[in-house]
Amino acid sequence: MADDKLDALRQRIDAIDDRILDLLNERARVVIEVGETKAGEKRQFYVPSREQAIYQRLCDGNPGPFPSEAIRRVYREIISACLSLEEPMKVAFLGPQATFTHVAAMQQFGLSARLVPLKSISAVFEEVARGRAHYGVVPVENSNEGIVNHTLDMFMESDLKVSSEILLEISHDLLNRSGRLEDVRKVISHPQALAQCRKWLEETLPDIPLVDVGSTALAAQMAAEDETAAAIASEMAASLYGLKVAKQKIADNPSNFTRFLVVGRHTPERSGQDKTSIMFSVKDQPGILYRMLEPFHKRQINLSKIESRPLKSKAWEYIFFLDLDGHIADDSVRQAVEELRPYCQFLKVLGSYPKAAR
Numbered sequence: 001m002a003d004d005k006l007d008a009l010r011q012r013i014d015a016i017d018d019r020i021l022d023l024l025n026e027r028a029r030v031v032i033e034v035g036e037t038k039a040g041e042k043r044q045f046y047v048p049s050r051e052q053a054i055y056q057r058l059c060d061g062n063p064g065p066f067p068s069e070a071i072r073r074v075y076r077e078i079i080s081a082c083l084s085l086e087e088p089m090k091v092a093f094l095g096p097q098a099t100f101t102h103v104a105a106m107q108q109f110g111l112s113a114r115l116v117p118l119k120s121i122s123a124v125f126e127e128v129a130r131g132r133a134h135y136g137v138v139p140v141e142n143s144n145e146g147i148v149n150h151t152l153d154m155f156m157e158s159d160l161k162v163s164s165e166i167l168l169e170i171s172h173d174l175l176n177r178s179g180r181l182e183d184v185r186k187v188i189s190h191p192q193a194l195a196q197c198r199k200w201l202e203e204t205l206p207d208i209p210l211v212d213v214g215s216t217a218l219a220a221q222m223a224a225e226d227e228t229a230a231a232i233a234s235e236m237a238a239s240l241y242g243l244k245v246a247k248q249k250i251a252d253n254p255s256n257f258t259r260f261l262v263v264g265r266h267t268p269e270r271s272g273q274d275k276t277s278i279m280f281s282v283k284d285q286p287g288i289l290y291r292m293l294e295p296f297h298k299r300q301i302n303l304s305k306i307e308s309r310p311l312k313s314k315a316w317e318y319i320f321f322l323d324l325d326g327h328i329a330d331d332s333v334r335q336a337v338e339e340l341r342p343y344c345q346f347l348k349v350l351g352s353y354p355k356a357a358r
């Protein structure tokens with residue numbers, strides 16, 4: 001009897017899956033039409049703001065029981081697959097494979113994009129600038145370690161635009177071949193990952209030597225070749241290098257996020273929930289810090305970040321990086337930036353892009 005009931009339920013599931021498949025194909029055909037329309041008007045095919053709006057609308061309207069957290073993942077793959085029908089997306093990222101930047105790139109572009117690992121942040125910028133990749137993904141700041149100087153420095157030389165941001169929760173896991181803590185005789189990782197897990201390592205694995213290498217992914221590769229070694233790396237590195245998780249989430253501060261930027265050759269359209277990044281250097285004069293912030297304060301524009309970096313060509317002069325709420329196409333943002341301009345030796349808008357979901 002129970003079997004009859006199960007059979008009947010499974011038949012219903014098959015019928016529902018047939019409908020989902022029909023709808024997926026119908027969706028793919030419409031996306032192809034959108035692609036043709038955009039090509040006629042020379043518009044960008046990939047529109048992160050539209051994708052964000054799709055996720056938001058579906059999650060907000062989801063009556064359940066299908067979990068809202070899963071909607072983003074499922075739709076990420078649907079959109080990724082639809083996009084690849086029109087134009088296979090090539091995305092360069094700071095490699096090697098299985099770094100946290102790789103995880104971030106997958107989260108943003110899905111499995112149908114072609115993700116290409118490159119050796120350095122400047123190589124990622126160059127690949128995109130030369131048109132060999134549509135987009136590039138690089139880390140820009142970590143909630144514990146601060147900014148990634150190299151990425152900010154790249155914007156001084158490059159004309160690429162920020163197309164979107166990705167926020168990724170970093171989980172540092174201890175990986176080895178057996179999955180047993182007792183087998184660990186040395187721990188290998190990137191110096192930042194080792195630093196972020198120092199207390200846990202001292203308490204749990206005292207007197208075990210720590211080995212610095214260039215990336216968490218390289219550490220995982222080395223641990224795969226040495227059964228006495230463990231790596232601190234992402235869970236993705238475990239699956240890629242055939243390792244097991246001996247202990248999950250070993251970072252001393254459990255709240256650990258990295259923000260990545262997607263760089264491209266164009267500024268995306270307004271989404272209504274945008275952020276703008278600008279960089280500038282100011283002329284040295286009294287009250288200049290106050291004056292450079294005033295245009296934003298006057299218009300009640302929220303500033304979410306301000307960083308300064310030394311200007312390499314001139315000692316003791318600085319470049320400022322500012323993130324503010326709004327799109328450069330908004331009147332208030334455009335006016336504030338124009339009011340700041342006369343105080344600057346130079347000013348560059350790095351891009352306006354949809355805010356990542358927090």
Ligand SMILES: C=C(O[C@@H]1C=C(C(=O)O)C=C[C@H]1O)C(=O)O
Pocket residue numbers: 031034035045046047048050051054078079080082083
């Ligand atoms: C279909 C579009 O193009 C792309 C594909 C999308 C999709 O599959 O829904 C969404 C945004 C774009 O990245 C669009 O802009 O509407």
